[in-house]
Amino acid sequence: MSSDNDSAFPDFTNLDSVLGSAAGPDPSPVSLLLRVGVVIIAAVIVYLARPLIHFWIYGMLFSPTGLILFGTATVGVVIVTLMFLFPGLRSVIRVNDVNVAGSVIVFVFFLSIGVGGVTGIFESNSLAERTTLNVEEIDELPAVAEENPRIVPRPVADVQTRGSVSYRQHRLGTSDIARSPDGSLVWSYAIEPDPFRIQLTGNQRGVLLSDMTSIENRSISAFDEQDFEHGQNMFLYRSAGWQLKTTGGYWSTYQDDPVEFVHDGTAYMAYPKTGHEWKLTPIPHTVPVWDGVGLVHPDGTIDHLSPEEAQESDILDGQRLYPLTLAREEAESLRFRNGIINQLPIVGSFRGVIEPASLPATASNEQPFVIDTEPDGMTYVMAMEPFGESTRGLDEVWLFDADTNERKVFSTGRETLLGPERAAGIVRSEDSRTNWAGANGDGQFKVVEPIPVVVDSQLWWHTKVSPTDNTDVTRNVFVNADTEEAIELGRTEDVVSFLNGASVSAQENITTGESEQTETATATSGDDTIGYVIVVRNENGTVVDRIQVPKNQTATIESAQTNATVTTSSASS
Numbered sequence: 001m002s003s004d005n006d007s008a009f010p011d012f013t014n015l016d017s018v019l020g021s022a023a024g025p026d027p028s029p030v031s032l033l034l035r036v037g038v039v040i041i042a043a044v045i046v047y048l049a050r051p052l053i054h055f056w057i058y059g060m061l062f063s064p065t066g067l068i069l070f071g072t073a074t075v076g077v078v079i080v081t082l083m084f085l086f087p088g089l090r091s092v093i094r095v096n097d098v099n100v101a102g103s104v105i106v107f108v109f110f111l112s113i114g115v116g117g118v119t120g121i122f123e124s125n126s127l128a129e130r131t132t133l134n135v136e137e138i139d140e141l142p143a144v145a146e147e148n149p150r151i152v153p154r155p156v157a158d159v160q161t162r163g164s165v166s167y168r169q170h171r172l173g174t175s176d177i178a179r180s181p182d183g184s185l186v187w188s189y190a191i192e193p194d195p196f197r198i199q200l201t202g203n204q205r206g207v208l209l210s211d212m213t214s215i216e217n218r219s220i221s222a223f224d225e226q227d228f229e230h231g232q233n234m235f236l237y238r239s240a241g242w243q244l245k246t247t248g249g250y251w252s253t254y255q256d257d258p259v260e261f262v263h264d265g266t267a268y269m270a271y272p273k274t275g276h277e278w279k280l281t282p283i284p285h286t287v288p289v290w291d292g293v294g295l296v297h298p299d300g301t302i303d304h305l306s307p308e309e310a311q312e313s314d315i316l317d318g319q320r321l322y323p324l325t326l327a328r329e330e331a332e333s334l335r336f337r338n339g340i341i342n343q344l345p346i347v348g349s350f351r352g353v354i355e356p357a358s359l360p361a362t363a364s365n366e367q368p369f370v371i372d373t374e375p376d377g378m379t380y381v382m383a384m385e386p387f388g389e390s391t392r393g394l395d396e397v398w399l400f401d402a403d404t405n406e407r408k409v410f411s412t413g414r415e416t417l418l419g420p421e422r423a424a425g426i427v428r429s430e431d432s433r434t435n436w437a438g439a440n441g442d443g444q445f446k447v448v449e450p451i452p453v454v455v456d457s458q459l460w461w462h463t464k465v466s467p468t469d470n471t472d473v474t475r476n477v478f479v480n481a482d483t484e485e486a487i488e489l490g491r492t493e494d495v496v497s498f499l500n501g502a503s504v505s506a507q508e509n510i511t512t513g514e515s516e517q518t519e520t521a522t523a524t525s526g527d528d529t530i531g532y533v534i535v536v537r538n539e540n541g542t543v544v545d546r547i548q549v550p551k552n553q554t555a556t557i558e559s560a561q562t563n564a565t566v567t568t569s570s571a572s573s
Helices: 004-008 015-023 029-048 050-062 064-085 087-091 098-132 154-162 196-201 240-246 307-312 324-336 420-429 492-499 516-525
Strands: 136-138 170-172 176-179 185-193 204-211 220-228 259-263 266-279 285-296 302-305 354-356 369-373 377-386 396-401 407-411 445-455 458-467 475-480 486-489 530-537 543-550 554-558 565-569
Touching: 029 050, 029 064, 050 064, 050 240, 050 266, 064 098, 098 285, 098 324, 154 170, 154 185, 154 204, 154 445, 154 458, 170 204, 176 259, 185 259, 204 259, 204 266, 220 266, 240 266, 240 285, 240 302, 266 324, 285 307, 285 324, 302 307, 324 354, 324 377, 324 396, 369 445, 420 445, 420 458, 420 475, 445 475, 445 492, 486 492
Parallel strands: 136 407
Antiparallel strands: 170 185, 176 185, 185 204, 204 220, 259 266, 266 285, 285 302, 354 377, 369 377, 377 396, 396 407, 445 458, 458 475, 475 486, 530 543, 554 565
């Protein structure tokens, strides 16, 4: 049914009629000048706000999928805009059917997905070729720097550190691993402005460093007297991320979190940069490359350093420079190291195909592991297992120098070494009295942050046990990747001594004896009159006596060396 009013509405099935009704007749010279001015103003606004569309521009120039999807969308937006502003162009550029335009959009979308799948395979293959080029094969893994053990896992450090500081208009940002001025490894945090109104006007208030190498008396150092002119969690152009893209780093990506550190009493932030380069054969595709480091000074100065300049920088000496995400991509690409066909379903033989080792659900960390080795310093370690759901044994260990990206590989050969998932399982199975957290979220304790370390040429998995609320580290447990022996250590000096190759005969071996926690529970569980047990150790840490204290009783501990007296009381509940 029709009416006389139907003619008042434009025909939306014909884009030319819509544009004609909106644009009107061809513009006069004055109107044309105004429209050119609008285009220029729009271009200036886009340029000034270019960090907001960085992902779009970068993806369009350095990704085959982005080139098709974003490129087509950009051309379409430009054409429609020009046709609205300059009606005369409609005689040159004619798009008369909305349905055709919709079909083109759908076709381009699926084309980009298909192209992305194909070029992604060639990207991984090219990356695997580069990763295996000039790699050094080693017969023995480097020893861990015993003075820099990773004792405190990230979740525990986050809870303890955030509970030890008080900033009314700031918060601690995401933690990351850095080297402190004294050479030890620390969890580093940006002291970010918060909430939103403070993001608009406030500044990042320096950085905070939290020790990760000690169980007892952990040190937390706040360098909060230096405001960053451009920092983290600051709004738009005031942020470091915005300034990195407007001061010479627009043609890079920043996939890693920044590293906050201190040099000569001054706080800095280092942003590892990743770029991409085109390869035209056998089909056009891009490959990620290390593009240097963006060094942010508190006064707002930003140095865009090439990889070589970053390695020579005194300020960055000892810090990790290579992007973690890029090292992970390189390790994941190794499944293609024997060619594309080798790992394809049905036709592939899967010779030498490996993948990153699986981590336990409670791990709280991910690969690559960042450890301090002798003598290379900070190193990214990737534990690799054979490809497949049913294989969890360790096959190869890849090491990436965090400063130079020099690569080394250790192959287990015919030797069977257990991986991090199995190591965590051993810790749980050897201590059946502990209320372990399960997949459903119940339980009180969990095994976290398995880290590979080498002691006396043997590979061990350094795991930690912590409560599910991440309030503390109850003990460190080392699991031998060859013999499956498990060693439980409760003090920092014991951990350092073990990493230094000291005999563990005086330590508690949870595969042959019970831990202190288990023995104490056993001593008290059968007698309701016992309030707690005092454990007495000698200077080597060996348990020499256990004293049961009844409920509602007071125990006095006197030290003959310091003449100190400590009085404790046993509660009745």
